[in-house]
Amino acid sequence: MILTDIGKLMSSGKCFAVTTHVSPDGDAIGSVLGLYHCLTQIGKNVDVVIDDILPDKYNFLAGYNMIKKADDISKDKKYDCIFVLDSGSEDRIGDSIEIIKNGNIIVNIDHHITNTMFGDINYVDPNAASVGEIIYQLIKINGYDVSKVISECLYTSIITDTGGFRYSNTTSTTFNIAGDLINSGINFTEIANRVFDRKTVPEVKLLSMVMSTLELYYDNKVSVIYLTEDMLYKSGSQYEDAESFINIVRDIDTVDTAIFIKEKEKGTFRISLRSKQIVDVKDIAVAFGGGGHIRAAGCTIVGSKDEVRDKLLAEVKKQLDGIK
Amino acid sequence: MILTDIGKLMSSGKCFAVTTHVSPDGDAIGSVLGLYHCLTQIGKNVDVVIDDILPDKYNFLAGYNMIKKADDISKDKKYDCIFVLDSGSEDRIGDSIEIIKNGNIIVNIDHHITNTMFGDINYVDPNAASVGEIIYQLIKINGYDVSKVISECLYTSIITDTGGFRYSNTTSTTFNIAGDLINSGINFTEIANRVFDRKTVPEVKLLSMVMSTLELYYDNKVSVIYLTEDMLYKSGSQYEDAESFINIVRDIDTVDTAIFIKEKEKGTFRISLRSKQIVDVKDIAVAFGGGGHIRAAGCTIVGSKDEVRDKLLAEVKKQLDGIK
Numbered sequence: 001m002i003l004t005d006i007g008k009l010m011s012s013g014k015c016f017a018v019t020t021h022v023s024p025d026g027d028a029i030g031s032v033l034g035l036y037h038c039l040t041q042i043g044k045n046v047d048v049v050i051d052d053i054l055p056d057k058y059n060f061l062a063g064y065n066m067i068k069k070a071d072d073i074s075k076d077k078k079y080d081c082i083f084v085l086d087s088g089s090e091d092r093i094g095d096s097i098e099i100i101k102n103g104n105i106i107v108n109i110d111h112h113i114t115n116t117m118f119g120d121i122n123y124v125d126p127n128a129a130s131v132g133e134i135i136y137q138l139i140k141i142n143g144y145d146v147s148k149v150i151s152e153c154l155y156t157s158i159i160t161d162t163g164g165f166r167y168s169n170t171t172s173t174t175f176n177i178a179g180d181l182i183n184s185g186i187n188f189t190e191i192a193n194r195v196f197d198r199k200t201v202p203e204v205k206l207l208s209m210v211m212s213t214l215e216l217y218y219d220n221k222v223s224v225i226y227l228t229e230d231m232l233y234k235s236g237s238q239y240e241d242a243e244s245f246i247n248i249v250r251d252i253d254t255v256d257t258a259i260f261i262k263e264k265e266k267g268t269f270r271i272s273l274r275s276k277q278i279v280d281v282k283d284i285a286v287a288f289g290g291g292g293h294i295r296a297a298g299c300t301i302v303g304s305k306d307e308v309r310d311k312l313l314a315e316v317k318k319q320l321d322g323i324k
Numbered sequence: 325m326i327l328t329d330i331g332k333l334m335s336s337g338k339c340f341a342v343t344t345h346v347s348p349d350g351d352a353i354g355s356v357l358g359l360y361h362c363l364t365q366i367g368k369n370v371d372v373v374i375d376d377i378l379p380d381k382y383n384f385l386a387g388y389n390m391i392k393k394a395d396d397i398s399k400d401k402k403y404d405c406i407f408v409l410d411s412g413s414e415d416r417i418g419d420s421i422e423i424i425k426n427g428n429i430i431v432n433i434d435h436h437i438t439n440t441m442f443g444d445i446n447y448v449d450p451n452a453a454s455v456g457e458i459i460y461q462l463i464k465i466n467g468y469d470v471s472k473v474i475s476e477c478l479y480t481s482i483i484t485d486t487g488g489f490r491y492s493n494t495t496s497t498t499f500n501i502a503g504d505l506i507n508s509g510i511n512f513t514e515i516a517n518r519v520f521d522r523k524t525v526p527e528v529k530l531l532s533m534v535m536s537t538l539e540l541y542y543d544n545k546v547s548v549i550y551l552t553e554d555m556l557y558k559s560g561s562q563y564e565d566a567e568s569f570i571n572i573v574r575d576i577d578t579v580d581t582a583i584f585i586k587e588k589e590k591g592t593f594r595i596s597l598r599s600k601q602i603v604d605v606k607d608i609a610v611a612f613g614g615g616g617h618i619r620a621a622g623c624t625i626v627g628s629k630d631e632v633r634d635k636l637l638a639e640v641k642k643q644l645d646g647i648k
Contacts, residue, residue, distance in 0.1 A: 056577075165489055165502070166516045175503030178489070179496030192490045197575040204538055204576060211532035220525060251521040252528060253380075 002123045006107055007142030009121075010038075013080030015045045017073075017099055020085045021092040022052040026160025026195055028086045029054065031109075031131040033063040034153035035083060038139050041147060047073060051094030057198050060191075061156060062149040070095040079103045084119065086131040088112035109134055129169040132157020136177050151184040155191055164192060202237035209235060210245050215309075220254035221278075222316055224309055227262040239264075250274040257281065257316050261308055264300070269308045273297045284315045326447045330431055331466030333445075334362075337404030339369045341397075341423055344409045345416040346376040350484025350519055352410045353378065355433075355455040357387040358477035359407060362463050365471060371397060375418035381522050384515075385480060386473040394419040403427045408443065410455040412436035433458055453493040456481020460501050475508040479515055488516060526561035533559060534569050539633075544578035545602075546640055548633055551586040574598040581605065581640050585632055588624070593632045597621045608639045 010016075018035050020028040032048055039046045048067045058064055075098070082103030087093050087110060090100070100106060108119025111134065113126040128134050132154040139146055146154075158178055162170045165178070182188050206227075213226040227242050242262065250258035257279040260272040271288070273281035274296055281297040288311070290299020301308045334340075342359050344352040356372055363370045372391045382388060399422070406427030411417050411434060414424070424430060432443025435458065437450040452458050456478040463470055470478075482502055486494045489502070506512050530551075537550040551566050566586065574582035581603040584596040595612070597605035598620055605621040612635070614623020625632045 166513055168513050170506065170512070172503030172507050175499045175506070179499030179503075182494065182499070183496050188494070189490055189492050193575070197571070198577050199572070199575055200577055201538075201540060201544060204535055204572060207572075208532050208535035208538070211528055212536065214525075214528055214532070216525060247521070248523070248528060248531075251517070251523055253522050253524055 001141075002121065003138050003141045006109075006121060006123065006138060007144075009081050009105060009107065010044070010142065010144075011042070013044065015079050016081050016083065017047045017049055017079045017103065018083045018085065019049045019051075019087075019093050019096040019099065021087045022050075022094040024050050024052055024054060026058060027130045027132055027157040029058045029061065029064070029067075030153045030155075030157030030160065031085045031135045032067075032083075033061050034132060034135045034150045034157065035085065035138075036063050037147065037150045037153065038135075038144050041150075042144065047077075047079075047099075049073060049096050049099050051096045057194055058156065060194055061153055063153075070098050073099055075102075077102055081105045081107060083107045083109060085109050085135070086111070088114050089116040090118045109138070127171065127173075129167070129171060129174045130157045130161035132161070133174060133177050136181070146181070146184065148184045148186060151181040151186045152191060155181045155186055155188055156195060159192055159195055164196060200237075200241075202235045203241045205235035206231060206237040206241055207245065210242060211248070214249060216255075217313055218317065218320055220252070221320060222257045222259065222313065223249040223252055223255045224259045224261065224313075225249050226305065227260070228305075229263050229265075246272050246274050250276065256320075259309070259312050259316070261305065261312075263305070267304070268300065268302050269305070271299050271301055271308070271312065273299075273312075279316055279319045283319070284312065287315055288312075325465075326445065327462050327465050330433075330445060330447065330462060331468075333405050333429060333431065334368070334466065334468075335366070337368065339403050340405050340407065341371045341373055341403045341427065342407045342409065343373045343375075343411075343417050343420040343423065345411045346374075346418040348374050348376060348378060350382060351454045351456055351481040353382045353385065353388070353391075354477045354479075354481030354484065355409045355459045356391075356407075357385050358456060358459045358474045358481065359409065359462075360387050361471065361474045361477065362459075362468050365474075366468060371401075371403075371423075373397060373420050373423050375420045381518055382480065384518055385477055387477075394422050397423055399426075401426055405429045405431060407431045407433060409433050409459070410435070412438050413440040414442045433462070451495065451497075453491070453495060453498045454481045454485035456485070457498060457501055460505070470505070470508065472508045472510060475505040475510045476515065479505045479510055479512055480519060483516055483519055488520060524561075524565075526559045527565045529559035530555060530561040530565050531569065534566060535572070538573060540579075541637055542641065542644055544576070545644060546581045546583065546637065547573040547576055547579045548583045548585065548637075549573050550629065551584070553587050553589075570596050570598050574600065580644075583633070583636055583640070585629065585636075587629070591628070592624065592626050593629070595623050595625055595632070595636065597623075597636075603640055603643045607643070608636065611639055612636075 020032045106119040108122045110124045111128040115124040209231045215224040246260040258274045262270045264270045275281045280294045285297035285299040288299040344356045430443040432446045434448045435452040439448040533555040539548040570584040582598045586594045588594045599605045604618045606616050609621035609623040612623040
């Protein structure tokens with residue numbers, strides 16, 4: 001049993017490092033800190049190393065402020081064991097690779113089916129919705145305490161990677177673990193609020209600007225919204241701040257297909273496409289040299305804003321009319 | 325054990341009615357239909373009666389279309405047993421009270437601590453986050469099958485009354501039941517989408533208009549948004565469509581206190597107030613003749629839009645400055 005083997009390493013070792021992928025999300029940070037707290041609770045010396053900027057919104061998690069960069073660690077520091085979490089391959093961890101070299105044993109814990117099994121010990125469970133779930137099982141099966149701070153970290157992991165129990169990767173195991181975690185008395189309402197609801201002033205301004213462009217076509221079956229460089233400038237926001245806006249106009253009751261036309265530079269538009277039931281948006285994206293899935297796809301089109309919209313609408317109409 | 329007593333009534337009776345409160349929400353409709361499907365699966369004759377308009381968004385639930393009004397039922401139809409769900413008192417069920425009179429036994433199943441115990445049999449569990457959870461236990465403990473259609477109904481109940489597992493009423497029991505329900509193969513992603521994300525074109529238009537009024541005060545600690553009658557007219561929306569907008573501006577990272585100023589009629593404004601940590605908004609609401617809680621309160625103020633805002637800001641400032 002791999003998880004109990006890993007437990008033996010945890011109890012026998014003295015000095016550990018825990019790392020995860022660059023662009024760390026809530027599952028990465030939550031699972032890394034959850035394991036960190038478990039190891040420190042049993043008296044171990046632990047460095048948490050992440051080679052990237054940490055998203056502010058996770059700063060409520062205990063231990064967030066002691067997460068180090070690879071540069072902060074002396075090049076000759078030796079570790080009995082190094083944990084690499086939520087990383088499908090070694091090159092996902094950026095400069096933390098430098099630290100890994102100083103580990104006696106590499107333990108690779110992940111849930112990506114594509115994991116390259118780069119560790120000395122590999123525990124990869126593609127059925128786990130989050131690495132937080134695996135860390136929970138690792139702690140439990142080895143008889144360690146899932147304390148309140150650990151529960152906060154692992155709950156953050158779980159809700160991040162399941163979209164608050166809404167993605168199809170959620171399983172009854174996910175729910176059972178969540179139920180056990182909230183019994184440790186964590187403020188799960190506040191955690192969900194921090195993970196999902198926090199926004200910035202520029203984001204709210206951009207939301208208003210983008211939504212004011214809403215256009216509807218074909219008996220309100222198709223919604224179109226626009227993002228211009230001018231809006232980013234006026235709201236002080238980033239291109240990425242608009243990422244989720246297409247969901248709002250896809251979720252309009254009458255709408256099947258949502259089109260988001262985003263100006264990347266003058267005359268070049270990045271297109272996001274979503275649909276509910278009728279239109280295969282991958283087909284449309286492919287027609288313009290892009291790609292994706294039947295319900296979510298994207299492409300880039302050159303032209304004026306109106307030309308781009310008209311081209312896309314013509315393709316959507318073919319499908320709505322059953323021509324394609 | 326009350327739930328097994330109720331089970332005996334279910335197996336021995338032939339003709340049942342199931343009802344719930346007026347203004348039915350997802351817990352009311354989900355639990356009523358869940359129980360309906362259980363009873364029909366064991367061969368019983370069942371009328372579901374709700375004395376109100378049903379929200380469209382639950383029309384995906386099997387059985388939704390056969391829900392009756394009290395008028396649809398013959399006045400002299402007799403029932404072996406009538407179930408009243410999610411209703412703290414008899415007068416919450418509106419005209420369905422007429423049907424109740426024709427019941428041999430009234431079974432009152434609820435989770436409101438204020439329940440008046442109006443039934444012949446009363447099962448009231450204030451610890452249950454939703455009545456759906458109680459119906460789940462009723463079905464399980466009596467050895468009936470929690471089928472896929474029942475699971476869809478009860479999952480709808482649970483996510484409605486817990487806000488998608490985000491309200492503090494969520495318990496480990498809630499999570500355990502949810503885990504069991506999704507194992508019946510329901511499309512829980514689609515259910516959550518229908519319950520939480522569906523919106524109308526007027527709602528999206530109103531969102532854009534209201535958010536475009538965003539003002540920030542006192543180092544961005546206070547956010548103010550406005551709703552005018554003109555916006556309702558131009559967007560074709562209802563006053564109620566704006567209800568949740570204050571959460572968006574409360575959730576801005578820098579904001580402690582959010583103020584939503586809604587024009588009820590010319591010169592009269594309904595005010596919603598929210599806060600995160602610092603300001604006691606109940607104090608402010610009370611100062612203007614309103615009321616509420618420390619983090620959510622409301623009042624009505626007469627004046628011009630700017631006068632109303634300035635009055636409110638002055639009260640907020642006292643608290644931010646620690647004067648009050």
